[in-house]
Amino acid sequence: MTEPAETAIRLSGLGRDYGDRIALDGVDLDLGAGRTLAVLGPNGSGKSTLLRILATLLRPGRGEVSVLGSDLPKENWKLRGRIGYLGHEPLLYEDLTGRENLEFQARLHGLDRDRAGARIEADLELMEMSRRADDRVSEFSAGMRQRIAICRAVLHRPDLLLLDEPDSNLDPEGRELARRLIGPAPGRTRVVVSHEPDRARAEAEQVLELTHGGRVVR
Amino acid sequence: MTSSFTAFKAILGKDLRTELRTMRSLPAMILFAVTTFIIFRFGLDRTVLSGSLAGGVIWMTLLFAAILGINRIFLAEREEGGFDAIRLAPVDRSAMFLAKAAALFTYLVVLELIVVPTFALFFLPQWSGLIPMIPVLAGANLGLAVLGTLISSMAVNSRARDLLVPLLLLPLVVPLMIAATGATAPLLEPAGPTYDDYGTWLLVMALYDGIFCLVGYTVFEFLLED
DSSP states (O other): OOOOTTEEEEEEEEEEEETTEEEEEEEEEEEETTOEEEEEOOTTSSHHHHHHHHTTSSOOSEEEEEETTEEETTTHHHHTTTEEEEOSSOOOOTTSBHHHHHHHHHHHTTOOHHHHHHHHHHHHHHTTOTTTTTSBGGGSOHHHHHHHHHHHHHTTOOSEEEEESTTTTOOHHHHHHHHHHHSOOTTOEEEEEOSOHHHHHHHOSEEEEEETTTEEOO | OOOHHHHHHHHHHHHHHHHHHHOOSHHHHHHHHHHHHHHHHHHHTOSOOOHHHHHHHHHHHHHHHHHHHHHHTTHHHHHHSHHHHHHHSSSOTHHHHHHHHHHHHHHHHHHHHHHHHHHHHHHOSOOTTHHHHHHHHHHHHHHHHHHHHHHHHHHTTSTTHHHHHHHHHHHHHHHHHHHHHHHHGGGGOTTOOOOTTHHHHHHHHHHHHHHHHHHHHHHHHHHTOO
């Protein structure tokens, strides 16, 4: 079933278990394209699980999931390259430099050398990481890793951004810089997991609040 | 979709660059093999080996050295999120399988470039059997690389991966080792190489390699699922 273009994410009765433990239970959602969804809830309420399912990194256990018009999990392959995912792990190789990591990602996403080079330079400049980009990631602080990870997540200019606590490890200046790449913007569809409800609500058009056991707070 | 060849080159290039920079696998493999030869030399109390004993010693040593590399081939993907990065990218996942197998094959070639002459120095009175050993080494390397990549990808998510890799690999690699030692033994006879069943053993290795290339290429996509 193909969703209309206006709907970016549609969930119906989504559930996921880890063994006997219920991580998500009966999550329903409709998120329009170009809108921001804030996902709130205490630790262990299934926020990261939800994000990983939307990113096609986890299979949904129950219910129906449609992302950018593709039904998951059977149409996972259609979404590859259309999602920008920033999780708890930066997904960076420690023994490569920041720039080499981004070049590797660019090649995986099929960007040609010139276009990739220009984008990498621009994004590194934007995140004020140009000077340290040729150092190995293992030499970076947690905040610097997060800055490079943000560059990685948006390098291929995805249609949907899935951001799991994107501000973690960033100083106030870093947070401000990050907003330019992953903050709210016209036409940018975002799902943001946050532990800062006030800020998240202020930046989001929709809020999904989860509680223990992965149930939605009504 | 990014072309599989582009993804293959990117992943292989990343792995070789990382190994050149960190030297995490190859030095350990080489040191293990050379030390094992020293132990064999004193343990067997012989300065000359030939025939099936020579074949057995060299292949057992190479196999166990290879396991050190196989154990580590997916470690960065597991610990640094490489699996997720690949799964998010528009690439055929079998490109990762082929790139990892190619990286492992390269490690084995480098290992053998050092270890086989060392073995000859330690144990062989004449070296004329080494040149015809090249196809045997290539065939065994391909099998070890393909099967090792497959086993390692299955074991990498387990905490007991250091145990699982040899436990799963060794029984499956028995036919390959029989063929490799069978082809090698006549090449290392004291009177010079003979070619009894040489072609047959190479054919067995080619068949083995073909089967596991096909199996690995087919199932790897499913092994990356959560």
